[in-house]
Amino acid sequence: MSENTMLCYCKGVTLGKVLAAIENGATTLEEVLDTTGAGSACGRCVERIEVIVKG
Secondary structure, three states: OOOOOEEEOOOOEEHHHHHHHHHOOOOOHHHHHHHHOOOOOOOOOHHHHHHHHHO
16 A cells, blocks of 8 residues: 555545554554544544554
C-alpha cells in the first residue's frame, strides 16, 4: 500500500496520516483514531487501522 492509500473515506485519512500518528507517538488504536479523526463517522475503517497499529 502506498502512503496515499485511503483508509478512512469519511474523514479523508490516508495510510500516511496513520503512519505519521504512529511515528509521532501514538501507540494504541484509540490514540491513532483520536489523532487522525479516523473511525469517528461510520467506523468501517477501524479494523484496517487496527491491523496497521498492531503491525
